[in-house]
Amino acid sequence: MKAALIVRNGSPDKAFEIRDVEHPKPQAHEICIEVEAFGLNYADVMARLGLYQDAPPLPAIVGYEVVGRIHELGTDVKDKEVGQRVVAMTRFGGYAEYAVTDARAVAIIPEDMDAGKATALATQYGTAYYAAEEMSRLHEGDHILIHAAAGGVGTALVQLARWRGCTIFGTAGSDEKLDYLKAQGVHYPINYRKQDFVREIEKVVGDRGLDVVFDSIGGNYIKKGLKLLGAGGRIIGYGAASMTGKNLFGKIGVALGFGFHSPISLLTHSKSIIGVNMLRIADHRPLVIKRCLENVVRLTEEGILNPVVGGTFDFENIADAHALLESRKSMGKIVVYVRK
Numbered sequence: 001m002k003a004a005l006i007v008r009n010g011s012p013d014k015a016f017e018i019r020d021v022e023h024p025k026p027q028a029h030e031i032c033i034e035v036e037a038f039g040l041n042y043a044d045v046m047a048r049l050g051l052y053q054d055a056p057p058l059p060a061i062v063g064y065e066v067v068g069r070i071h072e073l074g075t076d077v078k079d080k081e082v083g084q085r086v087v088a089m090t091r092f093g094g095y096a097e098y099a100v101t102d103a104r105a106v107a108i109i110p111e112d113m114d115a116g117k118a119t120a121l122a123t124q125y126g127t128a129y130y131a132a133e134e135m136s137r138l139h140e141g142d143h144i145l146i147h148a149a150a151g152g153v154g155t156a157l158v159q160l161a162r163w164r165g166c167t168i169f170g171t172a173g174s175d176e177k178l179d180y181l182k183a184q185g186v187h188y189p190i191n192y193r194k195q196d197f198v199r200e201i202e203k204v205v206g207d208r209g210l211d212v213v214f215d216s217i218g219g220n221y222i223k224k225g226l227k228l229l230g231a232g233g234r235i236i237g238y239g240a241a242s243m244t245g246k247n248l249f250g251k252i253g254v255a256l257g258f259g260f261h262s263p264i265s266l267l268t269h270s271k272s273i274i275g276v277n278m279l280r281i282a283d284h285r286p287l288v289i290k291r292c293l294e295n296v297v298r299l300t301e302e303g304i305l306n307p308v309v310g311g312t313f314d315f316e317n318i319a320d321a322h323a324l325l326e327s328r329k330s331m332g333k334i335v336v337y338v339r340k
């Protein structure tokens with residue numbers, strides 16, 4: 001079968017090669033999927049740049065999710081059938097014609113669900129659901145801040161927060177993205193390149209503070225987020241995009257920027273810092289992945305969630321897809337079609 005491999009770290013045009021590789025075989029608890037499309041995630045960019053510690057050694061097939069049909073079942077898998085159309089979270093291996101994953105990370109989707117939208121449901125909507133519904137429990141009237149709100153996870157968080165009746169502040173890096181955020185229902189879209197987001201939010205919330213901050217940027221954004229929280233507030237840290245493009249000293253600066261936070265201070269002010277890493281959850285709590293995935297598929301079928309596809313590419317143009325995601329210009333999900 002064909003797969004897109006990262007063969008060296010660096011720019012997209014030099015990093016990828018499409019090669020013939022061995023067809024994957026499911027173990028007893030796994031499922032093999034004939035891939036229709038796979039999605040891109042920012043972690044793939046970090047892996048290509050050599051900035052992602054969990055990425056497999058090169059040459060590597062990365063890819064966190066696929067949409068397709070069940071091709072083969074492991075001997076222990078009893079609740080699925082060959083031929084069913086599914087979305088699946090993959091622990092790498094998604095950039096290929098066939099992908100294998102744990103059966104608990106596979107959810108059945110309707111025949112007429114758009115493949116591109118469905119790819120967004122696995123990692124980006126799954127992460128957003130876990131962060132918003134399970135780790136922070138949003139309530140009507142909560143005031144929340146979402147960084148990189150126009151991105152894949154960001155869009156999913158916006159839609160979940162709208163559903164829960166929150167007042168939403170969302171940051172993004174261009175006016176075009178602010179228009180997108182307004183259309184998605186963000187009450188206070190903020191272009192962080194032009195406005196100081198802390199000051200803009202303080203103007204609105206005053207002493208009340210925020211209830212939740214969703215942070216994928218890291219570094220001193222965590223300190224700023226904590227300062228914006230009111231009593232009972234929590235910050236969900238799930239990324240460190242600010243590491244991108246930094247040399248060693250820059251990375252140390254970002255790491256120190258996170259700050260050192262005493263549990264005594266958190267307890268006294270009734271604030272929380274919550275870390276989310278879906279790979280760790282997949283390793284140790286696979287049923288959580290199953291629950292989150294099934295819930296986002298259901299909410300999409302009910303019309304509550306509606307993933308946005310911000311770019312579609314053919315398999316051969318994987319480098320262009322990566323360049324778009326790295327450019328910070330993309331909105332919503334970037335999808336690569338393996339078969340049409």
Ligand SMILES: NC(=O)c1ccc[n+]([C@@H]2O[C@H](COP(=O)([O-])OP(=O)(O)OC[C@H]3O[C@@H](n4cnc5c(N)ncnc54)[C@H](OP(=O)(O)O)[C@@H]3O)[C@@H](O)[C@H]2O)c1
Binds near residue numbers: 243
């Ligand atoms: N912990 C987990 O399990 C988990 C799971 C999924 C995703 N994530 C993380 O969630 C974040 C979003 O992932 P995604 O796939 O949905 O990507 P995305 O948000 O579609 O794309 C990344 C966006 O981050 C923003 N950004 C802000 N500062 C940046 C910087 N210094 N360098 C690069 N980008 C920057 C850019 O938008 P603006 O400039 O407009 O803000 C960019 O478009 C990533 O940090 C990813 O690693 C974590």
